[in-house]
Amino acid sequence: MKQFLFVLGDEAGSGASQTTLAVLKSLGETFSKIALVRPVSVSDPKTDAVIAKAQEIAGAKLVAAQAIFSEADALRAYRADADAFVNSVLDVFDTVPEDAEVVLVSGADQAAGDPVELHALNAELAREIGTRVIAVAPSAGLGAEDAAARVTSLERSLAADHLHGVFSVLLDAADAPEGAVAVPSKGLVEAWGAAGDAAVAAAVACEEPLPVGPLHFRHSLITRARAAHAHIVLPEGDEPRVLTAAGRLVEDGIVEITLLGKPDSIAKTAAEVGVDTSKMHVIDIDDSELLEPFAEQFAELRKKKGVTIEQARETMHDLSYFGTMMIKEGKADGMVSGAVHTTANTIRPALQIVKTAPGTSTVSSVFIMCLADKVLFYGDCAVNISPEPSQSADIAIASAATARQFGFEPRVAMLSYSSGTSGKGPLVDAVREATNLVKEREPELAVEGPIQYDAASNPRIGSQKLPGSPVAGRANVFVFPDLNAGNNGYKAVQQSSGAVAIGPVLQGIAKPVNDLSRGTTVDDVMNTILITAIQSESTK
Numbered sequence: 001m002k003q004f005l006f007v008l009g010d011e012a013g014s015g016a017s018q019t020t021l022a023v024l025k026s027l028g029e030t031f032s033k034i035a036l037v038r039p040v041s042v043s044d045p046k047t048d049a050v051i052a053k054a055q056e057i058a059g060a061k062l063v064a065a066q067a068i069f070s071e072a073d074a075l076r077a078y079r080a081d082a083d084a085f086v087n088s089v090l091d092v093f094d095t096v097p098e099d100a101e102v103v104l105v106s107g108a109d110q111a112a113g114d115p116v117e118l119h120a121l122n123a124e125l126a127r128e129i130g131t132r133v134i135a136v137a138p139s140a141g142l143g144a145e146d147a148a149a150r151v152t153s154l155e156r157s158l159a160a161d162h163l164h165g166v167f168s169v170l171l172d173a174a175d176a177p178e179g180a181v182a183v184p185s186k187g188l189v190e191a192w193g194a195a196g197d198a199a200v201a202a203a204v205a206c207e208e209p210l211p212v213g214p215l216h217f218r219h220s221l222i223t224r225a226r227a228a229h230a231h232i233v234l235p236e237g238d239e240p241r242v243l244t245a246a247g248r249l250v251e252d253g254i255v256e257i258t259l260l261g262k263p264d265s266i267a268k269t270a271a272e273v274g275v276d277t278s279k280m281h282v283i284d285i286d287d288s289e290l291l292e293p294f295a296e297q298f299a300e301l302r303k304k305k306g307v308t309i310e311q312a313r314e315t316m317h318d319l320s321y322f323g324t325m326m327i328k329e330g331k332a333d334g335m336v337s338g339a340v341h342t343t344a345n346t347i348r349p350a351l352q353i354v355k356t357a358p359g360t361s362t363v364s365s366v367f368i369m370c371l372a373d374k375v376l377f378y379g380d381c382a383v384n385i386s387p388e389p390s391q392s393a394d395i396a397i398a399s400a401a402t403a404r405q406f407g408f409e410p411r412v413a414m415l416s417y418s419s420g421t422s423g424k425g426p427l428v429d430a431v432r433e434a435t436n437l438v439k440e441r442e443p444e445l446a447v448e449g450p451i452q453y454d455a456a457s458n459p460r461i462g463s464q465k466l467p468g469s470p471v472a473g474r475a476n477v478f479v480f481p482d483l484n485a486g487n488n489g490y491k492a493v494q495q496s497s498g499a500v501a502i503g504p505v506l507q508g509i510a511k512p513v514n515d516l517s518r519g520t521t522v523d524d525v526m527n528t529i530l531i532t533a534i535q536s537e538s539t540k
Contacts, residue, residue, distance in 0.1 A: 006125070007133075038106045039107070090215070107122040107125070129216060214372070230532070232332065294316045338515040355509075376476050379480070381486035
């Protein structure tokens, strides 16, 4: 897995470019394959001086080196659409060779543009990438006490931007406090020295993964979904939001789509929302040659329940049942529904036809919460009303597996109104029992419970309430004790913080079937289709 380092200057003329070269030289002592990306060049990215010098310093070890935007173009693009600008930079990271061991990112130099705006640009890129930061600060004339204050100020600034500074570089400071490096700005690359090498080594030695931003996460969903070559069936084929989402994904070549519904109705809605359906499959289930074989198969599956062929034929006229049978028979890889149907309309056919995954006794859900600076997983917020301890353990293990499937090392918090041994009562005892069951079944999984949300998410509070816990203050998977807490919890975070809530993502079904809320947006539908496509990788 690639490691990232981001060199960021905290003001104009900070010396970030020269520090980049010094760090590159230092990395060359440890790594044989390094990539360098300059999102913003002072002038023409094709003739960027830092890239040219980097090639001299690293030679064959530099397997990729690219500057992307000039400063003027970067600011213009960032002002016009910050998300599109970040995504264009993330596209370049996708082209970095897979065997690159470390990617060094050189932040904007803040030479001519607004330094506040360029700092915001740098910070957003670093936050989205999920990288450790090397902060560079001019510090001429500072003694030891003032240098320490400068480092403290840098750390606070980085924390306010939700960034993670590994160490600080003080240029022209008389001394440097612990955790920082003091070097002269003149001849910086040559004067970097053993202290600088040790700091870089410490930065890349950190194995703790850092949170990626929501744009980076969604960007990775698109990349993985495209690689999955998945075929997704949409039973609500004439729903405007569903059609619009499908049109965008098909136009970009990300997924294959089948729409279920009346062709005339689908065509009418498609014209209204400006979607071209010529690259999609459209099936009128009432006139489909698949109707009879699907009915026969469903009758066979449900014969122990007394389902007759006549009843099966009637059932197969239901869009959700027909779509689920497509998955069962390998004619689609996954299904997304729920924009106009209930969760039960989506789950019931899945349980009757594709059934639960092997070894699974509890079907549950998880919301993928994309906050401003991190991605979290909340379960179960949509399916199980009042789970027993064994079911809560199932939910925790399934949610951890979902987090892992999407590239996150899970740290699971079993939520309660009490942390550790501080509280008593049946509700706390149920969470404690569920936690113990998780530990028995998945001894390698990092899990803590009972634990309050603040102790699970805030490092300062976590260290006070549960010192030494591998989860407290660092949780990324949150298991709520019941549906009342979970559903209100995810909506409270979504509405108060502006977080994007992807889901509910269903867990425990043998083939990927996912639900939408009735208040879903086009982006919600797109995200859920992407999630479903990625889930299908493991079930094809």
